[in-house]
Amino acid sequence: MHPLFLENFQEIESILGYHFKNPHFLFQALTHSSYANENYLPSNERLEFLGDIILGFVVSEYLFNLTPELDEAEMSKIRAFLISRKFLAMLSRRLFIGRFIFLGKGEKLSGGFDKESILANTMEAIIGAIYLDGGITAVKNFLIPIVSEIFASEPFLLSEAQDFLQSHQNRQSL
Template identity: 55%
Template sequence: MQGERLLEGLGVSVPDELLRVALSHSSYANESGGVSNERLEFLGDAVLNLALAEFLYRRFPERDEGELSKIRAVVVSRPVLAQVARRLGLGEHLLLGRGEELAGGRERPSILAAALEALFGAVFLSHGYEEARGLAERLLGPEARRYAAERSPDYKSLLQELGQRRYGALPAYEVVQSEGPEHKKVFTVSVELGGSRAVGRGRSKKEAEQAAAKRLYLDLEEKLDG
């Protein structure tokens, strides 16, 4: 059955028919006359948000609700969910229509993130909230702890991973300008990857590189989703 190896690696079980739905993109469902994973995605999104809210509430008793909401928003964002899905090899198990397959759908961030949410929905229906919560903590707990410290994704790492995976190359950074007195200097950094370029500014080179990496990463992800 499609996805059995994936489930074995996660240490969970889902009935074959439900797993098939979780892995079925709408393009495949339209061609085959089956059911897409969109309803499971809707359910999984709610389960995942609740599971992470509980995890963050228990893990960070010193944080207020505003901080916890920001951390959760980052962890359930499309870039992070797609990154986790790629680490699991989820893309190779997807059921896609012919057109979506040819268009590179197995690497499309929106499809990967949606399929991961659908998988959480399937686990919830099969075993209940506790099993789904445990899976959420195993897969996304490390991301939550990391982003709780950083407050935002490490876009330099995300861009580097995208470059190696998609282009077989690393991003190239260059300081193009620094202005202002030493104690209030502002840096402008450019980054290039895959024929695309973006610019970011910051109070340090590191901050400017992160800003540039964020712009380019989101631009490239949007192109992949286009």
């Protein structure tokens, strides 16, 4: 493991509010493919795949249980925003995840620490890592307070979700 990771491990756990039993999961979640390729390590892509699925499930269940007055279409709109790249990058920035990501030389030079796609993918990988390390309850304990906080500011959420859907629909019609 990278020495910088070991130095920052407790800080990262504190930011996430989760203590890893197996720190290798977190290290892999923070390892971008550019760094992995340069250092012959596994990247975070497989964890990202898993995290994407877990995120969708947890958010869907949260919306289903929290908002019985919303119909399927309304829940789908809100869910689409809460699992979007834009939202995940915002969450990553809020948690200062970018400063902990291991990037290859080229990605570092091009500002990869703040690229929306890298931040969003890393957040999905972190969710996957938490799931493998602690199960679905650990993921819910990590995600639900964050989603609840954002969902509580309903005018913000709904306007953001509408903006997301509008731009998504515009791209599809092109």
